[in-house]
């Protein structure tokens with residue numbers, strides 16, 4: 471009975487088999503899972519949803535992850551590295567549009583990483599000086615000693631996605647990158663006073679049991695925000711011919727994360743199915759909308775580098791209006807900052 475597994479996971483006394491059972495829920499069982507996740511979300515966060523603007527300011531990367539469009543060896547990518555002035559202007563317009571945070575994302579761009587990450591730190595502090603909304607730094611893996619300077623430059627968050635907690639699968643999707651260094655980013659971030667985001671990808675060859683283990687292990691890192699995103703095959707990559715991840719598996723993962731970790735932020739990303747995918751992700755217990763991209767900034771998404779950007783469907787204005795139609799209210803920046811402060815306080 472799925473009711474028993476929901477009860478075990480919600481109470482915190484569960485085994486991985488309970489989590490795997492929820493991740494395989496179908497039909498009425500799936501409806502029961504989603505309903506339980508919504509109830510937990512509503513109890514903690516009401517109808518308030520946080521909104522994140524996405525600034526993918528450099529698409530250069532030294533790595534070669536086989537699932538990623540922006541991998542080093544994909545010569546079909548038209549790469550860019552935005553001028554600091556453009557990023558600061560974008561941050562200002564995102565703040566004006568009402569989002570709670572700017573997610574400053576780059577590939578592991580060697581130019582931004584040289585000189586002890588000097589250019590990156592300078593960019594973060596320029597954005598901090600220009601806006602009052604939260605700042606998430608998503609630079610890939612960084613050395614432990616960079617965490618304090620990053621916090622001092624003005625970052626509130628460090629985001630670094632493991633994608634899987636299965637070491638063998640990690641080796642296949644992250645190549646020669648170091649599993650432990652990537653996992654430990656979250657602990658190092660916390661030690662420096664940064665909040666931390668982790669994430670898994672759904673449909674990259676993991677079994678349901680493996681996905682369950684990854685979700686449990688991700689929760690155990692203590693990360694403050696956890697995301698699941700379905701794999702989207704990318705042109706020009708070794709995994710282009712692989713089957714895409716299934717939306718329903720992402721939805722189940724969101725619901726299970728909500729039951730396992732009721733106090734964490736869980737995104738509904740626009741980066742997989744665009745605005746059309748927002749209702750079902752919120753319906754599964756998500757409480758943050760991520761990958762809001764303004765149409766005028768000439769910026770790319772990650773998994774879907776063009777979907778719903780030029781037509782304005784991923785703009786803050788459109789997202790806020792869809793949230794209203796769905797019965798949610800976008801939280802304001804003050805509420806968001808209070809949530810971050812209380813979370814940081816609890817980490818001390």
Ligand code: SF4
Nearest residue numbers: 531533535538541577
């Ligand atoms: S997933 Fe990140 S680290 Fe890997 S190739 Fe893409 S941008 Fe680089």
